[in-house]
Amino acid sequence: MTDRQGVPVSEEPQVKVRWGAMAIVAVVGFGVSASPFVLSAKFGDQFGTQQSLLATALLNVGTAVMLVAVAFLLERVLEKRVKSVARTSAQEVVETRTKDLERANSNLGVRLDALQAQLESQVAATDAHRFAESSRLASDVSFENVAKALEHANSLGALAGGVVVVPASEQIDGPRVGFSWGPQMADDEEAGILHGQPRMRLTYVVEEKRPEHTGTPVVEVDWHADTPAAEAVAALVVEMRRRGFGAEAGSIGAPMFQHLSIAIQEAMAGRAALPGFWVRGEMYEWVWDGWAVTDRGLVSRDHGLYESGEFPEPLHSAIMRGHRRGPKEFEAGAPEGVEPKVWETAVRRAKAYHPAGSYFIGGGIGSFYTSETTPR
Structure with a gap:
């Protein structure tokens, strides 16, 4: 319980009055006080006169x-003093514990601030x-640096399927190349099992079907760890020419x-939501400055997100619903201030990943290396 000032005090124990003992003491006291009068009446004045005995008795009673008055006064004073000391002690205990708690909270706050600083x-x-x-x-191109960059992006889940496609020239409508770094499932004839072989692939993105091709050809080369970047790109150019894409191969370059x-x-800034980010979702392709295709749709730094649902219905969804795939097209016009060629290319590339057409580049290689799983 607490007093009026809110200071906790202990409850006073209740004192049990012993009425029998008090009665015995009172009778004994009365008997002792009355005995001189009885003796004086029985034996004469040798025990004192009645007047002197009465005076003495009255004096004793008064004393x-x-x-009793003095004792009562002292008891009240002592009681107040004890209560005051108890209240003061209780206040000191409360104040001490409060200060200890405040000090502990302060120390905890300091520790949390330090932890937050360390975390940041x-x-x-x-x-x-x-x-x-x-x-x-941008300044030191090598297998090692490309692998590290892809691993860091994959550690954040920034690239859809571990693959990213970029323009391979300084022209927005030029050829595009995909980069991937992950284990290739290869047949081990001696062991009779499948195992992953580290493989970095450079893949030319084929957009135009040719009459001589029965399907969409896969034009790609492996980039080995001991191969300089220039040789790896030259190997891709040679492969493109061999597969009938010589004109496009002429635009492939260092950009x-x-x-x-x-x-x-x-892609990493968007995944980590760093200040100034604009990419939303896992990136499939960096189309051009301020434009990208992600698993969420077509993303623009200045014009926001065009959700994938705004693009024509994918073929597999139409089949699952039992409907024929109609001629629905994405009809949004170019946003104000956007060059028609940039908009046309951005929409075309977005349809490759959110398609009504027959080709689809998304999905990646299925598995990829991160900073934690790298074989380097």
């Missing part, structure tokens, strides 16, 4: 009454490391690595 520092250092690895591609660096950085 007793004063002593650690996250910032991790982000800085990831972005440093991907930005290095693809600058585009790859930008694509990975913007």
Whole structure:
């Protein structure tokens, strides 16, 4: 319980009055006080006269009454003093415990602030490391740096299927190349099992079907760890020419690595929701500056997100519903200030991943390496 000031005090124990003992003491006291009068009456004045005995008795009674008054006064004073000391002690205990609690909360706040600072520092250092690895591609192109950049992006889940497609030239309507880094399932004849072989692939994205092709050809080369970047790109050019894409191969060049660096950085920034991010979802393709295709649709830095549902219905969805695939097309016009060629290319590339047409580049290689699973 607490007093009026809110200070906790202990409940006073109830004192049990012993009425029998009090009665015995009173009778004994009365008997002792009356005995001189009885003796004086029986034996004469040798025990004192009645007047002197009465005076003495009255004096004793008066003295007793004063002593009772003094004792009562002292008891009240002592009781107040004890209560005051108890209240003061209780207040001191409360204040001490309150200060201890405040000190503990303050220390906890300091520890939490320190932990928050350490967390922010650690996250910032991790982000800085990831972005440093991907930005290095623009000036130092190598198998190692490309692999690191892809691994960092895959660790964040920034690339859909572990693959990212970028323009391979300085022209927005030029050829496009996909980069992937993951295990290839290969047949081990001696062991009789399948096992993953590390493989980095450079894949030319075929958009136009040719009469000589029965389907969409896969034009790609492996980039080995000991192969310089120039040789890997030259091998892709040779393969494109061999497969009948010589004209497009003439536009393949070094800008693809600058585009790859930008694509990975913007994909990671979007995945981590860093300040200024604009990419939403897992990136399929970096179309051009400020434009990308993700698993959510067509994304623009300045014009927002065109959801995948705004594109024509995928063929497999129409079949599942038992309907014929109609001629529905994405009819949105170019946003204000966007060049027609940029808009036409962005919509065309978005349809490749959210299609009504027959070709679909999305889905990646199924498995890919991250910073934690890298075989390097």
